[in-house]
Amino acid sequence: MLINCGPLSDFVQARYVIHLSTGKRLVLFRLPAIDPSCSKPNEAQGWSYFSMEAECPHAGGPMADSSVDIEDSAYVVSCPWHAYDFNVETGESSVGIKACTFPVDVRDGSVVLNFPVEDGGSVSLGRIEPVSEKVKLKHACPSDKPVNSTEKPASEKQQPQPAFIPHDLGPAHYLDEKATFCDWAVHILNTANPEHKIELTTHLFTIFTAREASSKPMGLGRGKLPAPNQPPREKMVEVEPGAMPRTGKGGTLKSRIAMLHALANIELWAIDLAIDICVRFATFQTTTSKQLPRAFFHDWLKVASDEAKHFSLLRTRIEEMGSYFGALPVHHSLWQSALETAHDLRSRISIIALVHEARGLDVNPMTIQKFRVAGDVESVGALEVIHNDEITHVTTGHRWLTWICDQEGTDPVQVFRANVSKHFRGAIRGPFNEEARLQAGMDRRYYENTPSTGSGIAAT
Structure with missing residues (x-):
C-alpha cells in the first residue's frame, strides 16, 4: 500500500x-x-x-x-x-x-x-x-528573570536570589585544522565555561566523524598531551555529596528545578568523563600488546556529544522554569570516581559506565514518573531522550570492557566484579531496571550479589 x-x-x-x-x-x-x-x-x-x-x-x-x-x-x-x-x-x-x-x-x-x-x-x-541530534547552544548570558513567568504558581513566585550569575565569556576558542583528537580533547577538558564546553564537544564530534569517512582522518595524537587532574569549573557553590540540599519529590516547581539542576551537573561531568577516557588511556595496550582502535575514540566521543546534548536540554528546561544552571550547589563525586580509576582502563569502564551510568538506568524511570505526575510534560520529554541515550552509553562501556577481555582471554563479568570490589564502596543495590540493563548487555551476573568490601567511591 x-x-x-x-x-x-x-x-x-x-x-x-x-x-x-x-x-x-x-x-x-x-x-x-x-x-x-x-x-x-x-x-x-x-x-x-x-x-x-x-x-x-x-x-x-x-x-x-x-x-x-x-x-x-x-x-x-x-x-x-x-x-x-x-x-x-x-x-x-x-x-x-x-x-x-x-x-x-x-x-x-x-x-x-x-x-x-x-x-x-x-x-x-x-x-x-x-529525530533531533541538535544541541541547544546559546551565546547570551543567562538572566535572573524567568523565561516563562506564567509557569510559576503564585505561591512560588518569590525565589531566593542566587549568589552567582554566570557571565558571557564571549565566543568559544576553536583549534585549527592541524589539531589532533587529543589536542581537542584536552582543550575541552580545560574549558571551564559549560556553554563553550558543549559547543566544542559537539563540534569535535562533527568534524572527527566527517574526517573518518574521508581520505584524511584526524590524527589521534596519542600520549602527546596529559589530561588535567581535574577539569576546571566556573565559580559555583561546591559542597560535599552528603551536604547537598534535598531535592524533594517533584511536587513543586522548586523541587523539580532542584532535580533537573542535579541532573545537569551530572551530565556536565559526564562530558568530561567521556572525553577524559580518550586522553588518559590513549596509549593503553592490552596484555597482548593490542592498542585501542580508532573506533574506541569515536564511540566515547559520541557519548560525550550525547552528554553535551543532555546538558543543553536540562539547562534550557531549567531556564524555562525560571532559574539557571549554577543557581544551586553542586558536588564533584563523579570526578572522584574518575580519580579513583585513573590508573586502569578496565577499572574506569567498570565503575563509571557499568556502575554509575547503569545506576542511572535504574532510577531514570522513577524520576520521569515524578515529572509526569506533576504534569511537567516538557521535562518528561527531555528526560526520556536522556534515558534512551544512556542505554547506549552503558552498551559502549560493556562493548569495550568485553573487547579488552576478549584480547586478554579474561571474563568481563569477573573483571567487572573484581573492580567493583576494589573501587566501589558498598554493594550495588537495587531495584534494578533489568530490561534496560539487559538491553545494554548487562545480565544479572554483573550486578547481583556484588561484593561489599570496596574502599573506593560510594554511590551518590
Whole structure:
C-alpha cells in the first residue's frame, strides 16, 4: 500500500520516525546519494531515501539512533545497543539476522512509502517526527528573570536570589585544522565555561566523524598531551555529596528545578568523563600488546556529544522554569570516581559506565514518573531522550570492557566484579531496571550479589 509521507521540501534532516495508524513505527533515512549520476526511484536532488523498522530485530534497539556507514557502495546502519549492522536497503546483516525494510519512491515531488498490508487491510500515516541530534547552544548570558513567568504558581513566585550569575565569556576558542583528537580533547577538558564546553564537544564530534569517512582522518595524537587532574569549573557553590540540599519529590516547581539542576551537573561531568577516557588511556595496550582502535575514540566521543546534548536540554528546561544552571550547589563525586580509576582502563569502564551510568538506568524511570505526575510534560520529554541515550552509553562501556577481555582471554563479568570490589564502596543495590540493563548487555551476573568490601567511591 502506498503512503504519501509529504513533499520533499518537508524533509531536511537525516532521519525521521514514521508513526502508522496501526501503531507500527518506521525510520525514514534521508542520506546523500552515493552515486548522484545514477538516478534511482528513491533518489531526488542528490538525496536517497530509505525506510526500515524502528526497532532492531535483535533486542529492540532504537534504529533512529543508529550510526550510518558506507560499505561496498551501500549504506549500512548499526544499532546503538549492540552494534548489529543492517543494509538499509535490503535489511541484510553480517550477523545472520535480517531487518524489515520498506521501499521508498520519490513521486511528483513527494516521498512515498510502500508498506505491505493483508488483503482487505489498510494503513494510513499517523505522524512523522524528526529525530533531533541538535544541541541547544546559546551565546547570551543567562538572566535572573524567568523565561516563562506564567509557569510559576503564585505561591512560588518569590525565589531566593542566587549568589552567582554566570557571565558571557564571549565566543568559544576553536583549534585549527592541524589539531589532533587529543589536542581537542584536552582543550575541552580545560574549558571551564559549560556553554563553550558543549559547543566544542559537539563540534569535535562533527568534524572527527566527517574526517573518518574521508581520505584524511584526524590524527589521534596519542600520549602527546596529559589530561588535567581535574577539569576546571566556573565559580559555583561546591559542597560535599552528603551536604547537598534535598531535592524533594517533584511536587513543586522548586523541587523539580532542584532535580533537573542535579541532573545537569551530572551530565556536565559526564562530558568530561567521556572525553577524559580518550586522553588518559590513549596509549593503553592490552596484555597482548593490542592498542585501542580508532573506533574506541569515536564511540566515547559520541557519548560525550550525547552528554553535551543532555546538558543543553536540562539547562534550557531549567531556564524555562525560571532559574539557571549554577543557581544551586553542586558536588564533584563523579570526578572522584574518575580519580579513583585513573590508573586502569578496565577499572574506569567498570565503575563509571557499568556502575554509575547503569545506576542511572535504574532510577531514570522513577524520576520521569515524578515529572509526569506533576504534569511537567516538557521535562518528561527531555528526560526520556536522556534515558534512551544512556542505554547506549552503558552498551559502549560493556562493548569495550568485553573487547579488552576478549584480547586478554579474561571474563568481563569477573573483571567487572573484581573492580567493583576494589573501587566501589558498598554493594550495588537495587531495584534494578533489568530490561534496560539487559538491553545494554548487562545480565544479572554483573550486578547481583556484588561484593561489599570496596574502599573506593560510594554511590551518590
